[in-house]
Amino acid sequence: MPVTSLEDLKAIKEQALAQRAERRADARNDRSVSEIRPPTPKEVRVILARCGVIDPEDIRDYIAEDGYVALMKALTTMTPRQVIDEVLKSGLRGRGGAGFPAGKKWEFAAAQKSDVKYMICNADEGDPGAFMNRSVLENDPHSVLEGMIIAGYSFGAHQGYVYCRAEYPIAVQRVRLAINQARELGFLGKNILGTGFDFDIELRIGAGAFVCGEETALMASIEGRRGEPRPRPPFPAVAGLWGKPTIINNVETLANVGNIIRNGAEWFAQFGTEKSRGTKTFTLAGDVVRTGLIEVPLGITLGEVVYEIAGGIKDGKKFKAIQTGGPMGGCIPEHLLETPLDYESLGAVGSIMGSGGLVVMDEGTCMVDIARFFMDFIQDESCGKCVPCRIGTRRILEILERICAGEGEEGDIEQLERLSKYILAGSLCGLGQGAPNPILTTIKHFRDEYEAHIKEKRCPAKVCKKLIHYRILDTCPGCMVCARNCPSGAITGEKQKVHHIDPNLCQSCGICMSVCKFDAIVVE
């Protein structure tokens, strides 16, 4: 039965609340339970408020938490212009990383005269170390759909697409289910809520190309082509999918829309700073005590996140750097931990907000190796269209590989800086323009590590394989575990006798040290 009034919604809500205890008994979302902890005092749960609380596979449970009330409010009591004004007033900025005001984008698209417009949800969350969009899609998919329908209403789109990456099979399945359930209740399709507004959503799945998170590449992919970015202007809001005005918003941006419409712009603007309003989800990964998903008001400092929310560095080690913004972000050292988490402040220290992945690294991380790791990623994911990005990133990777192998030369650092400048200036999309960030920030803050690799042929963090070797101490009890686990057969020794590593066979993989229960293996 399609929903047509607030009374219908209330009836579903009461019924769902009554049945909730029963439904809770069969806990279907245990994957979310392990990931979403109860909030620490510094956290504010707005986007994540329903995650882990509702059954993501039942639309009635979303309605029980006042879901689709905002859609009802927007469609029955507000004009499209009023919706845009409310979002403008809230100060909501794009949560995909660039931070463009969402209301402004919609305003551009609304001004376009076209009978066909498209609304796209960018769920191609590719940054390694970021999984906040996956969590929202898996645990609260309807909040994203509701945001899309409201956005579509505001600028006159009747067709929406969710572009979700293929690496998230559970998210894909739940979004598909959510679309079907929303259609059954009349939130999607023709004449939504009896208001005469038509809007439908189709789910499209990516195929493992990181660059498709870039908006013009994403549209090319939906059109069934290679996901290569194109120059802007024209911006998608003017000429996007199949040449029609198109708005692309990130999952989290859209998940905020329902809350803004339901509670008002002032309510949303109470969180955050003057220029960066609202809350933002971040994922904490790496060498901290508590990893996982958090949601904080924008403007909180990095130090507060690392020490108060994440509980500091694990195993009593020392903090070295925090990496924000994924592979195109930067590494921020200890003396900048007072930096507030907002769009402008992160930009000022050479990093970006990105989609919100935070990777904390302790003293056991080699910053040259991390730069090499990111460049390996970017080089592999560069679509190849812009020459500076395609060839420049490969040249940078080659230099970094040389440095990590102990074959660095004088002048390498300067060459890296030069190449970075050219790539930044000569690339079309965010991937190329952000590619130099990890190189430039690590050189700026950890130049001594580069110099140790190049001049002394030494890896201070003992990570770079060619510059370290493993040795078994005389305290080895001869349990043979290391010998059994060595992938290259480099460890020999009899039972209950001290073992020995053959340096010619050893690949420095470190498995032996990780499996030794007696701390009898050291790295030098």
Place this chain on the structure above:
Amino acid sequence: MRSSDWRTVPVAAALLPEADDPIASAEQRAQIDAIIAEHSVKPGSLMVILNEIQAQIGHISKPMQNYLAEKLHVPLKDVYGVVTFYSFFTMKPRGKHRIAFCLGTACYVGGAEMLIEKAQQILGVKLGETTPDKKFTLEPCRCLGACSQAPAVMIDNNLHGRNTPDRFITVLRKYEKIEHK
């Protein structure tokens, strides 16, 4: 020249199906036809169709690409271009189980490389290869978004988190019997 029977169109030798190619099997060709029939009405259907074929058949060989190009009335280079652009599309068949090692930042820092070394040792093949018994294919993959469970591995569509080299064989044994010293 267009033809309802694709076989009458002259094709280069590289595009002719081997005996074990899905195109050579009437049953699998019918499966491909059904996918095309279901999705080709959608705008931008090529990606959708390729995703479905990859999921149902397991790979997209050159003869299959040629077949698709004919059926969809698009140039073969467009199909080939899309297949080679996206890392999820493979031109060679995979093993029964796909083991994808997450190479995201957290998993990399958390020891994904060690895990790969160990898996290569257990199965005797390198990353990117399929075991001779066609049971497992080892592949690298982009961040699975399971960073708090690093290092993470996706086997088929199941996520396994917090793996260690010495316990990884027990994970693999959930899928197939493995003889190992």
